[in-house]
Amino acid sequence: MFKIEQLPIHSFETVPPQAGLEALIELLRHGQDVCVTTETGSYVFTPRDLCCFQGPPTGSIGEYVADKSHLASFILPYTNDLRALNAALADIPDDVSRLIVVQDDDGKLLGSCPLGSLVRATLAELQRLDAYFATLAETVTDAVTVVDRSGSVICWNSNAEEIYGIPREEILGRRIGEHFDPEALMVLRILDEGRMLRGAYHRPRPDTHVLINASPIYDMNGRIIASIATEQDITHLVKLNDELTTVQAAPAELAGNSDDPFAGIKGKGGAINKAIALARKVVGASAPFLLVGESGTGKEQFATAIHQASPRAGQPFVIVNCGSIPPGLLDIELFGYQGGTFSGQDTGKAGALEAAGGGTLFLNEIDKLPVDIQAKLYQAMQTRLVTRNGADTSVRIEARVVAATDRQLAAMVAARAFRDDLYYAFNIVSIAIPPLRERKEDIPSLAQLYVRDYALQYQKPIPVFDPGVMVALISYQWPGNLRELRNVIERCIILCDGEQITMDLLPEALQRDQLQRDAAPDEESGFYYERKALKPALTQEDEIALIEEALAKTFGNKSAAAKLLGISRGTLYNKMKEFHLS
Known part of the structure; x- marks a missing residue:
């Protein structure tokens, strides 16, 4: 951003208009710049002006400049207010030839600046701003297009070249309507309508999809001078x-x-x-x-x-x-x-x-x-x-x-x-729709269904579940619900090389969960390995009650129930036959 401090301001000696002309000439001979302010303006003289004083000096400085208004300097405010500075620079006369005088807000004259130095400082600032914008346009991942009021392209970054397939040397400085249908161009609409556009879908080519943002560009007086558009390539998202x-x-x-x-x-x-x-x-x-x-x-x-x-x-x-x-x-x-x-x-x-x-x-x-x-x-x-x-x-x-x-x-x-x-x-x-943790009675049948589906998909034999695996599946809380269960079963089918899905095929989270349950049996979870395993000392009524409870906990899965009871599946079948349990 342009700052007034960047100007090379030269100090001068201030003398009153009543001072004699010989005092002005003496200061100039000693290499001093001199400023005199009268009712008609401020006048700055430099040692190079000595050639203008011919003959013996007479009268005051004020009398000398009274009929020389063309020697008055232009007053430039010392401010970083861009609007005020812009207005002041716009008022510099076309025929100005004298030094520019810089004045602060209190009316104090701070020094002088040659017009050439002011032009060079302004040009350097323009070059900096151009470098900033050019770097920004190439840094963003969007296509950037800028057109001026006449519709000529003044910015076309490398992403725009890639999306539209038009090299910048073929479009910069040319009217954008030469390459596109003017009626379909957002940047031209923005110039006409003066409104911003955010996130609008645009399809520049059949195989290209973009989201376009566009805004008008205003000058210091509020006039639209250009339009800028950025386009994000969303083809991969589509x-x-x-x-x-x-x-x-x-x-x-x-x-x-x-x-x-x-x-x-x-x-x-x-x-x-x-x-x-x-x-x-x-x-x-x-x-x-x-x-x-x-x-x-x-x-x-x-x-x-x-x-x-x-x-x-x-x-x-x-x-x-x-x-x-x-x-x-x-x-x-x-x-x-x-x-x-x-x-x-x-x-x-x-x-x-x-x-x-x-x-x-x-x-x-x-x-x-x-x-x-x-x-x-x-x-x-x-x-x-x-x-x-x-x-x-x-x-x-x-x-x-x-x-x-x-x-x-x-x-x-x-x-x-x-x-x-x-x-x-x-x-x-x-x-x-209830979560899977609230319908654990469905887990065995769902697991069997998914096993069949994925075994057919991967062209593998349909394996059976190790009883401990079924216990782990029933006991797990399934935060991912059916989707997580399907993913777990798919993993097991991919990794399974035998005829049985074993504990080592389960994800680590399920294995850890089951190990924690094994280490701390919980009656609510239905784990009875040491406390409630079937023993000969139990009465027939106790055995029937334990078998029915285990079958209920495993939702009828006999292998899992046998695992919970600490007996073999064959023993469970014999017990059920003995006690006439269906």
Whole structure:
């Protein structure tokens, strides 16, 4: 930033206008600069001005300069206020030829500065600012474009060269409209409209996606003199989103694998069966509903089953993961964009609300949806109309919108982090999906199901569980729920080379958890190894009670129950046969 201290200010001797002309000449002969201030201005004389004094000096200095106003110096304020300094520099006359006088805020004259020195200092500052901006433009990872008021490109960094494939020597100094459709250029719109743009989706080429930020550049008088745009390449995010966002064009084929789409949701406990029963009731409705459960509990599986069991089963099932898509792209993902808005091409993209057709749109992690997009979504759900970004007309939508979250939306509404109208729209029916730690009776059957799935996937024989492994799986708290269980089983199948899944194949966290339980038996956990193992001294009633309790604790898994009781599986079978236990 330009500072007045950078100017080379030369001191001078101040003399009153009443002083004789011979005093001025004497000071000049001794190499002194002299300043005289009269009612008509301030006059600075240097030793080089001695040639101007011909003949014997007579009269006062004031009388000498009275008819020589062209010798008066321009007064420059000593200030770092850029607006004041800019205004003062703009007032320097075109024909100025004398030294510039610098004056402080109190009116005191501080010294003089040659006009050439002022020009060089200003030029040096411009060069510094240019170096700062050029370095900044090349340091950022975005493409940077600057156009002046006439539309000529004055900045085009290396990232812009890479994204657009245009070398800077071919575009700098030329009108940007020579390379792009002027009607589609954001930087030119900013020049005309004078507004800022943040996070707008732009597709400069079919295989390139960017988020654009643009701002007008104002001069000291508030006039727009240029426009700057930065573009972040999000092509990799779009490709990732394509993997995360699943559009199933023919879900009826998937539904055909089972007469009951809910058959894949394994559950014996009251909480999961209540969720399944509630899900079956909303199958035939068109109203939105909300799936609530911790991460990994199977919310997407529920939404898929409801869709496949509904009359919409022959229509698309579209999944949008709100938490994995950048906000600028999420708007486009949901509502689409009209062709020509950004690229100038006669193409466009339907958003998820349109793409779902008469099917189902599943919005996972609805709590991650930005508030402004929440408002647009609610409006679309209420009116059943959606307007693509950049379009003038609306399109009617028929899709059923379903949402899922692992947050308490009511608390977010109270904290003004989620719109209440959208919350109430989804909360017509709310289905709570219990975490896996609350449905441990389902773990053995789920584990067996996942073993079969992954054994087929990796083309391996289906192994059996070591009883200790099943005990560990049942006892573990599963913070990652079904997703974590699937990952653990997949790991075991990958690492298993034999016919049995043993403890050493489990992740270290599960092994440590089981070791801690073995070291400190807990009656609530169902560990009886030393205290309650079957012994001959027990009565028949005690043995039956222990066997029934062990089977209940392991949810009917006889190998695990035998492990808990400290006996072999064969002995358990014999005991059950002896006591007529089913």
